[in-house]
Amino acid sequence: MADTGTATPRERYRAQIRAEIKEHAWQQIATTGASALSLNAIAKQMGMSGPALYRYYANRDELITELIRDAYRSLADTLRSTAEKAAEKAAEKAAEGGGLTGLAHAVRGWALRDPQRYLLIYGTPVPGYHAPDDITAISSQIMTLLLDAASAVPEPRNPGTPLDHHLAAHRDWAGDHPAPPAVLHRALSFWTRIHGVLSLELAGHFAGMGFDPALLFAAELDDLLSP
């Protein structure tokens, strides 16, 4: 499908329209929210009749699933390339929390660039929706990137906490990653702190409070890396 090299003109055309549909879908999600996404409305916006979209997506659910998949993929790609860039200048890595700082700002930039894309993934779930397996696979790739970066941090700070002991025995989610419990702990803290600031910021809960969320974000991160 993505093999545009051997694609026939018709296949290329199909791929283009599919992409165009998704663009309009994102646009609509941005203004009305994900749960109100409507195929008919997208079609109208594209100057087509409603049923025409069924040439490209079997139904509404398939479109939403692809949007979610794209969002996860985009985030994973962003983090991967950030991690690779950080690896090149390895000297600075220790000072930057093993690349965690870079990843954090990559996530934040990615989320602010298109808030609805972040919220579609990490926001309030659509009741009854269950993501297919290939999507959960991408989300665990993201977890692995996090664990890699967390592993490069010089020394753990509060070893032997109750959570550390617990994680030593409950680490299935880390797959076969060799990270010690303190690193697992740090990766989880990293995730929840970033999400804590970011999701409240994107939901507008800091609006009108008058302080700069970027500094709170940085402070939460700093505290994680240099206690």
Add this chain to the structure above:
Amino acid sequence: MADTGTATPRERYRAQIRAEIKEHAWQQIATTGASALSLNAIAKQMGMSGPALYRYYANRDELITELIRDAYRSLADTLRSTAEKAAEKAAEKAAEGGGLTGLAHAVRGWALRDPQRYLLIYGTPVPGYHAPDDITAISSQIMTLLLDAASAVPEPRNPGTPLDHHLAAHRDWAGDHPAPPAVLHRALSFWTRIHGVLSLELAGHFAGMGFDPALLFAAELDDLLSP
């Protein structure tokens, strides 16, 4: 309205039906999400015709607003009573982070008891919805409770961070609360860390990971209080 003492039978009946409508509304939100809330569906579930509900709520928006108001009020009440109980045994306060620990567990208990109620307030916002002033007033009461508790914490841990300096000049959101910047900082961290763990937990992002979110919650809190 809430003055049941001088209320006529008719007024009491009205209040009861209004409450019953809200109960069914919450029930529906729990299964289909807030954005799909339908007056007709509620009426059917209550064995009434759709238009009957318009005797009790002018329209759909008024019902949703009241649900949000109730949720905020309930959270504020929970925190207030938790804070009062903590004040009685003031001796333990210092050891418990000035009551912040108690507040944190109160929030968590409140959220887990009815996840949709928490998510309605702090989850992905309904696009285009703007809360009336009396609701933002309740949310700032909650902030004040937080600031009071954060003020009672023995000593600040990392004074003079960039965020602290920033907050010294951007503290309008704290009203006339006399808390120093380090306390403002701690209150914000408290809020975002609690929300970070809680919202990912409620959204089901820890499901299948195999560790106990309660321990991560506690660890994030501990790190805030004893660095």
Add this chain to the structure above:
DNA sequence: TGTACATCAGTGAACGCGCGTTCACTGATGTAC
């Protein structure tokens, strides 16, 4: 290069559905004398 055929994008009509909301009404409940 030209013709015959197959593929497939897109249309318009139609389906049944549930939504919010209005309106004129019935019938029960409460109030005033």
Add this chain to the structure above:
DNA sequence: TGTACATCAGTGAACGCGCGTTCACTGATGTAC
């Protein structure tokens, strides 16, 4: 205590709407000989 009237909860019909989705179709594009 009884009668006359006002209030008001709830009904059923109706409005216009947009939704997802199906179906039989037209017409353009690509393929095979």
